[in-house]
Amino acid sequence: MNTPEIRLELHRIIDQINDSRLLEAVYTLLSSQDGQVKSISKEMMDSMLEASEADIKAGRLTDHQSLKEEIQSWRKK
Incomplete structure (x- = not known):
C-alpha cells in the first residue's frame, strides 16, 4: 500500500469507529x-x-500467532 492508500484506509477505519x-x-x-x-x-x-x-x-483478543499471520498478510498486499 502506498501512502495515499494508507491514508484513505485509515479514514475509512476511523469513520467506522463508534x-x-x-x-x-x-x-x-x-x-x-x-x-x-x-x-x-x-x-x-x-x-x-x-x-x-x-x-x-x-473476548476481543488476538493471540500472538494470529497477529503475526495478520501482519504477514499485510505485507503480501
Whole structure:
C-alpha cells in the first residue's frame, strides 16, 4: 500500500469507529506522531484501561500467532 492508500484506509477505519473511548485512544496515538510522547490525563488513561478491560471481557483478543499471520498478510498486499 502506498501512502495515499494508507491514508484513505485509515479514514475509512476511523469513520467506522463508534466507541468514543477507542476514538480517544486513536487520537492520542496519532497526535503523538511528532515523535514526542505527550502526557495523557488520568481520565484518558482510565478510559483507555476501561476500554481494554471491556475488550478482554468480551473476548476481543488476538493471540500472538494470529497477529503475526495478520501482519504477514499485510505485507503480501
